[in-house]
Amino acid sequence: MADLLTDEEIEGSLPEQWEHDDDEIVRIYEFDGYLDGVGFAAGVGGIAQDAFHHPEITIRYQEVEIRLTSHEAGGITEMDISLAERFDDVV
Numbered sequence: 640m641a642d643l644l645t646d647e648e649i650e651g652s653l654p655e656q657w658e659h660d661d662d663e664i665v666r667i668y669e670f671d672g673y674l675d676g677v678g679f680a681a682g683v684g685g686i687a688q689d690a691f692h693h694p695e696i697t698i699r700y701q702e703v704e705i706r707l708t709s710h711e712a713g714g715i716t717e718m719d720i721s722l723a724e725r726f727d728d729v730v
C-alpha cells in the first residue's frame with residue numbers, strides 16, 4: 640500500500656492551483672461552456688481508469704471540481720499528486 644504523505648510533503652509537491660483539503664487535494668477548473676467541462680471530465684476519467692485511481696468529479700456549469708484521495712491508504716499519497724499533474728495536462 641502507498642505511503643501517506645505528510646502535510647509538509649503535500650504542501651511541497653502540490654501543483655499550482657490545487658489545494659489541500661483535509662484528506663483530499665482539490666482543484667476547480669473553469670470553462671467557457673458546460674460541454675467543455677464535460678469533455679474535460681471524460682479525459683480525466685480515461686486517465687483515472689488507466690491508472691486505476693479514481694477522483695471525485697463534479698461537473699457544474701462552466702466549472703469542474705476534481706477531488707483526489709487514496710481511499711485504501713486513508714489519505715493523500717504520491718499517486719494523488721501524480722494524477723493531479725496529469726489532469727492539468729488535459730486542459
Ligand SMILES: C[C@H](O)[C@H](O)[C@H]1CNC2=NC(N)=NC(=O)C2=N1
Nearest residue numbers: 691692693694708709710711712
Ligand atoms: C480495490 C480498490 O478500490 C482499487 O484498488 C482502487 C480503485 N480506485 C481507487 N481510487 C482511489 N482514489 N483510491 C483508491 O484507493 C482506489 N483503489
